[in-house]
Amino acid sequence: MFDNLRDEANSFDNQEAKFQPASGTISGPIARRSGRFLGMTSIQRFVIVVLLMAAVCVLGTMCLLITGKIGI
Secondary structure, X not given: XXXXXXXXXXXXXXOOOOOOOOOOOOOOOOOOXXXXXXXXXXXXXXXXXXXXXXXXXXXXXXXXXXXXXXXX
């Protein structure tokens, strides 16, 4: 199993890397931006940001209550 391991490892050094562009991609100055970030529309991004802001506010309030900086 490991008899020719060193020979096989050296054979990879001799091979040249070949670049193959992905199919269906447009490159160059003609390429258009789709206006999407991580595949989400602007409404989906807005909902994610609002939920994240609400989570930060709730966690911050909980930390202030636990440390006694504010009281009910």
